[in-house]
Amino acid sequence: MEPQVSPKTQSFQPVGVIGGGQLAQMLALAARPLGIPLIVQAAAPTDPAVAVADGVVWGAVTDTQATAQLLQRCPVVTFENEFIPLPELRKLDPQGSRFRPRLSTLEPLLDKLHQRQFLAELGVPVPAFCPAETADLSGLGFPVVLKRRRQGYDGQGTRILPDRATLQQALAEYAGIPLLLEEWIPFERELAVIVARGLAGEIQLYPVVETVQIEQVCRYVLAPARIPPTVEAEIRDLAVKVMDKLDAVGVFAIELFWVPPPHPKAGIWINEISPRVHNSGHYTLEACHTSQFEQHLRAITGLPLGDPSLKCGGAVMVNLLGYEHSSSDYAQKRQRLAGIPNATLHWYHKTPARPGRKLGHVTVCLPHPPSPAEAADLVRTLEALWYPQPWIPPFLQPSKP
Amino acid sequence: MEPQVSPKTQSFQPVGVIGGGQLAQMLALAARPLGIPLIVQAAAPTDPAVAVADGVVWGAVTDTQATAQLLQRCPVVTFENEFIPLPELRKLDPQGSRFRPRLSTLEPLLDKLHQRQFLAELGVPVPAFCPAETADLSGLGFPVVLKRRRQGYDGQGTRILPDRATLQQALAEYAGIPLLLEEWIPFERELAVIVARGLAGEIQLYPVVETVQIEQVCRYVLAPARIPPTVEAEIRDLAVKVMDKLDAVGVFAIELFWVPPPHPKAGIWINEISPRVHNSGHYTLEACHTSQFEQHLRAITGLPLGDPSLKCGGAVMVNLLGYEHSSSDYAQKRQRLAGIPNATLHWYHKTPARPGRKLGHVTVCLPHPPSPAEAADLVRTLEALWYPQPWIPPFLQPSKP
Numbered sequence: 077m078e079p080q081v082s083p084k085t086q087s088f089q090p091v092g093v094i095g096g097g098q099l100a101q102m103l104a105l106a107a108r109p110l111g112i113p114l115i116v117q118a119a120a121p122t123d124p125a126v127a128v129a130d131g132v133v134w135g136a137v138t139d140t141q142a143t144a145q146l147l148q149r150c151p152v153v154t155f156e157n158e159f160i161p162l163p164e165l166r167k168l169d170p171q172g173s174r175f176r177p178r179l180s181t182l183e184p185l186l187d188k189l190h191q192r193q194f195l196a197e198l199g200v201p202v203p204a205f206c207p208a209e210t211a212d213l214s215g216l217g218f219p220v221v222l223k224r225r226r227q228g229y230d231g232q233g234t235r236i237l238p239d240r241a242t243l244q245q246a247l248a249e250y251a252g253i254p255l256l257l258e259e260w261i262p263f264e265r266e267l268a269v270i271v272a273r274g275l276a277g278e279i280q281l282y283p284v285v286e287t288v289q290i291e292q293v294c295r296y297v298l299a300p301a302r303i304p305p306t307v308e309a310e311i312r313d314l315a316v317k318v319m320d321k322l323d324a325v326g327v328f329a330i331e332l333f334w335v336p337p338p339h340p341k342a343g344i345w346i347n348e349i350s351p352r353v354h355n356s357g358h359y360t361l362e363a364c365h366t367s368q369f370e371q372h373l374r375a376i377t378g379l380p381l382g383d384p385s386l387k388c389g390g391a392v393m394v395n396l397l398g399y400e401h402s403s404s405d406y407a408q409k410r411q412r413l414a415g416i417p418n419a420t421l422h423w424y425h426k427t428p429a430r431p432g433r434k435l436g437h438v439t440v441c442l443p444h445p446p447s448p449a450e451a452a453d454l455v456r457t458l459e460a461l462w463y464p465q466p467w468i469p470p471f472l473q474p475s476k477p
Numbered sequence: 478m479e480p481q482v483s484p485k486t487q488s489f490q491p492v493g494v495i496g497g498g499q500l501a502q503m504l505a506l507a508a509r510p511l512g513i514p515l516i517v518q519a520a521a522p523t524d525p526a527v528a529v530a531d532g533v534v535w536g537a538v539t540d541t542q543a544t545a546q547l548l549q550r551c552p553v554v555t556f557e558n559e560f561i562p563l564p565e566l567r568k569l570d571p572q573g574s575r576f577r578p579r580l581s582t583l584e585p586l587l588d589k590l591h592q593r594q595f596l597a598e599l600g601v602p603v604p605a606f607c608p609a610e611t612a613d614l615s616g617l618g619f620p621v622v623l624k625r626r627r628q629g630y631d632g633q634g635t636r637i638l639p640d641r642a643t644l645q646q647a648l649a650e651y652a653g654i655p656l657l658l659e660e661w662i663p664f665e666r667e668l669a670v671i672v673a674r675g676l677a678g679e680i681q682l683y684p685v686v687e688t689v690q691i692e693q694v695c696r697y698v699l700a701p702a703r704i705p706p707t708v709e710a711e712i713r714d715l716a717v718k719v720m721d722k723l724d725a726v727g728v729f730a731i732e733l734f735w736v737p738p739p740h741p742k743a744g745i746w747i748n749e750i751s752p753r754v755h756n757s758g759h760y761t762l763e764a765c766h767t768s769q770f771e772q773h774l775r776a777i778t779g780l781p782l783g784d785p786s787l788k789c790g791g792a793v794m795v796n797l798l799g800y801e802h803s804s805s806d807y808a809q810k811r812q813r814l815a816g817i818p819n820a821t822l823h824w825y826h827k828t829p830a831r832p833g834r835k836l837g838h839v840t841v842c843l844p845h846p847p848s849p850a851e852a853a854d855l856v857r858t859l860e861a862l863w864y865p866q867p868w869i870p871p872f873l874q875p876s877k878p
Contacts, residue, residue, distance in 0.1 A: 110815065374815065388788040407489040414781060420771075
């Protein structure tokens with residue numbers, strides 16, 4: 077057994093990450109030049125982060141014994157995702173000083189119902205919601221959103237239901253699983269903001285970005301978002317309020333809906349808070365002075381937070397989603413993607429491919445904020461090289477009669 | 478023994494790197510997101526690149542048996558430095574298709590005398606030179622530059638000698654070692670340019686930068702250089718001429734002296750060509766669309782070359798040189814350096830520290846080309862956090878009477 081390291085000695089002591097996926101890989105790649113050793117808790121040698129981490133503790137995210145080992149090697153431990161066994165982790169860290177973000181910060185966020193309740197009590201705008209089992213189905217408006225309260229990601233476990241019949245069918249399918257029913261917000265755009273909070277409560281906000289989802293999976297991100305300065309300011313105020321109330325440490329992502337006036341639902345609505353680095357912040361690797369990954373490491377190790385501002389005019393980030401079941405490494409497609417001027421490829425080394433699985437992403441930096449036409453052009457070019465069928469961005473599709 | 482891989486299948490096959498230092502580490506960190514496996518030939522487990530490479534062959538740079546193993550695992554092998562046993566490598570690769578750059582490209586560059594002869598024959602401007610043993614010492618002007626023909630780096634093996642007495646003393650000290658004598662160029666600035674050439678002969682040039690050496694070791698780099706467009710164009714023409722003549726593949730660095738008019742020696746002079754990624758190109762990691770490390774991997778694997786242009790207005794790169802013999806990891810100093818806005822720290826994980834040893838670097842991106850005053854300010858701030866004594870940049874020092 078290795079000796080316990082005092083949690084007071086924070087910087088440049090090893091950081092543990094529960095999880096070995098692409099987010100942990102990008103944290104590891106950021107940790108190396110910063111001089112911070114990084115040890116991952118990973119389930120398999122093929123997990124993306126294993127090859128670039130300084131050490132590995134073998135175990136699934138929910139393997140508390142593995143996390144106990146990780147805590148023996150690392151004074152500070154952080155998370156790649158939210159699917160964590162909170163009560164068991166509490167036993168490992170009774171003083172609550174080892175996990176960052178703190179377990180008390182995570183508690184209201186892990187269950188989507190609790191997260192909504194927390195945000196509603198804080199007085200920030202969220203869609204109307206209720207636990208599915210207490211819903212008065214006769215009084216509902218449609219469409220309505222049905223969500224799994226836990227274990228949902230990339231839209232898995234989220235369904236938008238057009239009428240009472242499909243809702244009742246979905247409720248029957250999900251019988252026995254805790255569910256949340258939510259008002260559907262008729263948004264014009266989906267926005268996101270990455271926000272970092274340090275150990276002393278200092279906060280740095282990245283530019284607000286626009287995210288485009290298809291079937292609840294993020295397809296691409298435009299940075300910065302084309303929104304009025306008042307909306308940007310409102311989002312920044314909301315983000316600070318939420319981070320302060322959570323006493324958050326580290327990088328968090330806040331996803332939002334925007335409904336422009338004069339719609340009766342006009343305004344900003346918080347969709348979801350992820351207490352971790354996030355797909356909507358991948359553009360920061362190339363486009364910002366400090367990437368979200370370096371920023372997270374800075375925040376949790378007590379280093380001063382870095383500058384989150386853009387160092388170029390703007391950026392477009394396109395996800396490379398799996399579209400088939402395959403064990404291919406897509407070498408030819410990656411080669412073609414690498415040929416686009418200004419494009420930076422990030423390949424996650426994940427096999428096998430599955431429909432919807434995030435296999436990589438590409439970021440293009442621009443000298444100015446991306447215009448809709450320019451973004452559409454770039455996304456079309458990139459996606460044509462990746463997907464087998466041409467794909468038309470929603471705002472370029474012929475509108476239905 | 479593993480099966481031989483066809484050298485025709487280039488991209489995303491493993492790349493081998495002879496060397497395990499910080500340049501190999503930065504190549505490995507660039508290879509990972511690009512999806513290229515990277516295997517290093519390294520002498521010790523503490524070599525910086527070992528922790529982030531996908532595989533290791535143990536052996537010093539000159540260990541030809543280790544290189545033979547590397548060639549078994551990697552269809553393409555590249556170099557971290559020039560201190561290579563060329564005749565032995567020839568035997569490993571009789572067809573000359575496995576090493577990139579090619580051995581025939583490296584041949585005229587490894588010995589500083591041969592390099593000067595090659596450049597002079599090409600008709601590009603170089604200082605007057607001759608092998609020390611054939612020099613007519615009575616006809617020399619002073620100061621004069623004395624260089625070891627091989628194994629010199631970071632100014633080790635280069636001396637600027639003010640008069641005949643010190644020259645004769647130096648020649649006596651170096652007895653038995655092949656030496657080169659060179660005219661000293663009264664430069665106003667030292668410049669450098671990173672240039673990449675692909676397998677099909679395509680060339681991409683990075684902006685010309687200004688490098689500041691102290692005792693022949695690079696102390697900091699300003700990008701882009703403040704030079705007239707005609708000088709920039711002349712340098713670019715020279716670089717293309719040299720790379721084409723060498724039939725180069727990969728990233729090379731060309732270091733130059735600039736003497737502005739009306740001095741009789743006015744013009745551009747090539748100081749040295751390094752057939753590899755180079756300290757003067759570290760700024761490209763944060764400041765350019767494609768870093769020199771990614772560009773080198775692109776060039777040697779046959780991927781299209783990336784965009785070398787600046788994505789911000791400019792950058793200042795400051796080396797963190799060892800100033801003492803120590804096994805410290807300098808955690809406190811690194812923590813202070815990490816606190817500078819816009820600064821990105823690159824720590825090389827090298828121990829022990831020695832005076833002059835490159836332990837890391839810091840890059841600051843700027844919205845505009847760095848002015849001399851701004852650069853001096855930044856360098857002063859960074860160096861004050863690193864070196865125990867305050868250090869004054871040469872152009873701010875009071876001039877000697």
